[in-house]
Amino acid sequence: MRHLLSPLDLSVEELDTLLDLASDIEQHPDKYRHACDGKKLATLFYEPSTRTRLSFEAAMLNLGGNVLGFSSADSSSAAKGESVSDTIRIVSCYADICAMRHPKEGAPLVAASKSGIPVINAGDGGHQHPTQTLTDLMTIRSLKGRLNNLVIGICGDLKFGRTVHSLINALVRYTGIKFVLISPNELRIPSYIRQDVLEKKHVEYQEVERLEDVIGGLDLLYMTRVQKERFFNEEEYIRLKDSYILNAAKMALAGKDMLVMHPLPRVNEISVEVDDDERAVYFKQVQYGVYVRMALILTLLNINIPDA
Numbered sequence: 001m002r003h004l005l006s007p008l009d010l011s012v013e014e015l016d017t018l019l020d021l022a023s024d025i026e027q028h029p030d031k032y033r034h035a036c037d038g039k040k041l042a043t044l045f046y047e048p049s050t051r052t053r054l055s056f057e058a059a060m061l062n063l064g065g066n067v068l069g070f071s072s073a074d075s076s077s078a079a080k081g082e083s084v085s086d087t088i089r090i091v092s093c094y095a096d097i098c099a100m101r102h103p104k105e106g107a108p109l110v111a112a113s114k115s116g117i118p119v120i121n122a123g124d125g126g127h128q129h130p131t132q133t134l135t136d137l138m139t140i141r142s143l144k145g146r147l148n149n150l151v152i153g154i155c156g157d158l159k160f161g162r163t164v165h166s167l168i169n170a171l172v173r174y175t176g177i178k179f180v181l182i183s184p185n186e187l188r189i190p191s192y193i194r195q196d197v198l199e200k201k202h203v204e205y206q207e208v209e210r211l212e213d214v215i216g217g218l219d220l221l222y223m224t225r226v227q228k229e230r231f232f233n234e235e236e237y238i239r240l241k242d243s244y245i246l247n248a249a250k251m252a253l254a255g256k257d258m259l260v261m262h263p264l265p266r267v268n269e270i271s272v273e274v275d276d277d278e279r280a281v282y283f284k285q286v287q288y289g290v291y292v293r294m295a296l297i298l299t300l301l302n303i304n305i306p307d308a
């Protein structure tokens with residue numbers, strides 16, 4: 001039995017196979033309509049979500065399976081003090097696979113150690129968000145045609161943004177990747193990512209504060225929200241929340257092929273006037289999220305479709 005707790009749980013070869021499967025699902029959805037008949041996905045969300053929970057549910061429904069679960073800790077027995085370890089033992093009796101989001105880093109890992117079913121980390125605190133990374137990789141591969149030889153700007157809250165940590169972990173395994181890390185000093189990338197991932201893998205990167213200075217040299221700009229829910233000090237959040245606002249004037253400084261991605265939800269960091277720019281692909285990115293989650297469910301449940 002396999003879990004997905006980090007993007008590194010999949011080798012580069014397995015990742016390529018999964019993305020190929022996701023592309024086949026995109027092109028031939030009818031082939032997969034009954035792939036999960038009789039199977040159940042549990043969504044255990046201890047933290048708010050729109051995309052991740054609903055795309056997992058849409059993915060399982062598209063595969064012919066069913067879904068059950070809860071969308072907040074308050075509506076589960078966690079509110080009465082039940083542990084994650086006990087909850088997963090219970091859910092293993094009801095479902096075939098589960099996706100868990102939790103505010104505490106490592107909670108899905110604890111669940112996996114007690115689980116009778118595959119556990120997918122759907123975001124744990126400020127740590128990792130591997131299925132967002134699968135979504136991001138499919139978006140980049142589909143729209144740029146490659147996952148190597150890219151200059152990737154990542155802008156915003158690099159300290160608490162778990163999508164950023166997972167994406168960097170996944171992309172350092174490809175060749176010719178250069179990161180431009182754009183953040184206020186207070187929200188710089190954590191030192192464990194800088195030292196244990198970027199420097200250890202000898203990946204080229206630079207850290208800057210001004211988006212305008214670097215936007216012209218990027219193949220891809222990955223914008224992120226300042227993660228209000230991870231701040232201990234509200235005044236600090238208010239001071240930093242509008243550090244970056246991508247607008248038409250800044251887009252005018254970017255190359256004609258630079259893609260703008262965002263894991264969403266956005267708050268103010270991308271002006272709505274950018275939405276109609278054809279380089280803005282954050283809503284397309286959401287659709288890719290359904291295909292990769294379908295492919296992931298099939299992979300973890302070991303379901304093979306003939307001629308897939």
Ligand code: CP
Pocket residue numbers: 048049050051052053123132263264265
């Ligand atoms: N991208 C993402 O994780 O969105 P949700 O928080 O809405 O699931």
